[in-house]
Amino acid sequence: MERQEILDKHQQFLFPCVANYYQEPIILTEGKGSRVRDVDGREYLDFFGGILTVSMGHCQPEVVEAIVEQSRRLGHVSTLYPTENLVRAAERLAKMTPGELKSCFFSNSGTEADETAIMLAKVHTGRHEIIALRHAYSGRSALATTITAHSNWRPLPAAIPGIVHGHPAYCYRCPFGLSYPSCDVRCAHDLEELIQTVTTGQPAAFIAEPIQGVGGFVTPPPEYFQVAVGIVRKYGGLFICDEVQTGFGRTGGKWFGIEHYGVEPDIMTFAKGIANGMPVGATIAKPEIAASMSGLSLSTFGGNPVSMAATNATLDLMVEHDLPTRVARQGKVLRDHLEAMKERFDFIGDVRGMGLMQAIELVEDRQTKEPAAGKASRLMETAKEQGLLLGKGGRWGNVLRIAPPMLIDDDALAEGCTKLEQALAGVK
Numbered sequence: 001m002e003r004q005e006i007l008d009k010h011q012q013f014l015f016p017c018v019a020n021y022y023q024e025p026i027i028l029t030e031g032k033g034s035r036v037r038d039v040d041g042r043e044y045l046d047f048f049g050g051i052l053t054v055s056m057g058h059c060q061p062e063v064v065e066a067i068v069e070q071s072r073r074l075g076h077v078s079t080l081y082p083t084e085n086l087v088r089a090a091e092r093l094a095k096m097t098p099g100e101l102k103s104c105f106f107s108n109s110g111t112e113a114d115e116t117a118i119m120l121a122k123v124h125t126g127r128h129e130i131i132a133l134r135h136a137y138s139g140r141s142a143l144a145t146t147i148t149a150h151s152n153w154r155p156l157p158a159a160i161p162g163i164v165h166g167h168p169a170y171c172y173r174c175p176f177g178l179s180y181p182s183c184d185v186r187c188a189h190d191l192e193e194l195i196q197t198v199t200t201g202q203p204a205a206f207i208a209e210p211i212q213g214v215g216g217f218v219t220p221p222p223e224y225f226q227v228a229v230g231i232v233r234k235y236g237g238l239f240i241c242d243e244v245q246t247g248f249g250r251t252g253g254k255w256f257g258i259e260h261y262g263v264e265p266d267i268m269t270f271a272k273g274i275a276n277g278m279p280v281g282a283t284i285a286k287p288e289i290a291a292s293m294s295g296l297s298l299s300t301f302g303g304n305p306v307s308m309a310a311t312n313a314t315l316d317l318m319v320e321h322d323l324p325t326r327v328a329r330q331g332k333v334l335r336d337h338l339e340a341m342k343e344r345f346d347f348i349g350d351v352r353g354m355g356l357m358q359a360i361e362l363v364e365d366r367q368t369k370e371p372a373a374g375k376a377s378r379l380m381e382t383a384k385e386q387g388l389l390l391g392k393g394g395r396w397g398n399v400l401r402i403a404p405p406m407l408i409d410d411d412a413l414a415e416g417c418t419k420l421e422q423a424l425a426g427v428k
């Protein structure tokens with residue numbers, strides 16, 4: 001099909017809510033490593049990795065090979081049958097994750113992984129209230145959109161009762177007008193008042209992303225989770241850590257984002273980068289918590305042999321390349337470039353993130369911090385002209401998210417930084 005025909009059919013046959021990036025959407029047809037090519041043969045450097053999902057690079061040969069090989073032998077069994085790929089992936093996750101997380105449930109998306117975690121927490125505690133955070137994103141089901149705290153991602157009013165939202169550790173726009181560290185992480189301490197005032201005082205769980213992804217890579221200070229989770233545990237609640245974006249070395253130095261905060265979750269969720277682009281969701285829990293689900297639960301496609309082959313190939317590669325170390329080194333290079341750009345361009349209000357998960361927040365004015373959403377959109381277009389794909393996010397759409405595939409080489413990383421700087425210089 002020609003490009004215009006694809007665009008016309010997209011408009012005609014898909015829900016209008018399936019929004020594309022860019023005024024003229026890019027129709028991608030091929031990818032290799034950190035580069036993709038469109039239908040007209042134009043090449044782009046992918047600095048967003050399909051929303052942090054192409055964790056190791058497009059069409060990574062080892063992962064492709066594992067998918068093809070498994071598809072030829074056995075494509076589907078459902079969770080009614082155990083397979084070697086399934087138990088290998090579960091064992092690998094149990095060994096990689098911190099603390100006592102040992103029991104896995106596989107599904108097909110982050111939405112399902114979070115749904116599973118919340119259902120499990122409710123069953124285990126016999127309680128029904130969930131503490132989430134404003135600016136969170138959890139997916140697109142009724143429950144997940146109720147956890148999600150961005151009005152534009154909520155097509156309907158909150159569908160599930162008992163979910164309340166605390167303030168995130170969004171230091172650049174502190175909800176209490178304070179500054180770190182003299183604030184003494186008021187946002188974390190405020191969870192106690194939240195529990196005491198708008199719940200029964202008996203939360204089932206607190207669900208949070210170590211770094212809020214869709215929220216614009218909002219990165220809490222080091223003591224945030226110890227205080228927040230400490231309060232929730234004091235009231236008998238579990239901690240569900242959503243590592244859908246932050247997992248598998250992305251934050252540099254550790255396998256999982258929460259490990260930077262010295263807190264061990266009761267349940268963790270994964271999706272996106274776990275299988276380099278294959279649809280896999282996973283929930284891992286402490287065995288005694290997982291054992292509480294005494295009823296039956298299956299997922300027709302969850303843990304299918306092909307997805308699990310991709311998961312194992314991806315996780316093997318991550319270990320082989322010692323991703324946490326690699327990402328810490330490259331993340332520092334990226335961060336140094338972004339800090340230098342902040343010195344040069346006064347419309348960059350904040351630089352934040354960890355590892356290869358970094359963001360710049362654009363503002364009209366550094367004093368007022370008025371969000372510069374229009375500028376962020378124009379910057380996306382300018383970067384596209386330079387052959388660079390970025391991500392956008394944040395409550396006001398003014399945050400540019402940078403998260404390339406984690407096997408990006410040093411030259412491509414430097415090239416992307418140069419292109420980004422050129423785009424910043426050229427944006428109107």
Ligand SMILES: Cc1ncc(COP(=O)(O)O)c(C=O)c1O
Nearest residue numbers: 109110111137138139213244271
């Ligand atoms: C932190 C987080 N959790 C859950 C989800 C939902 O994942 P999915 O789109 O695979 O359902 C997302 C998706 O962006 C996410 O960023």
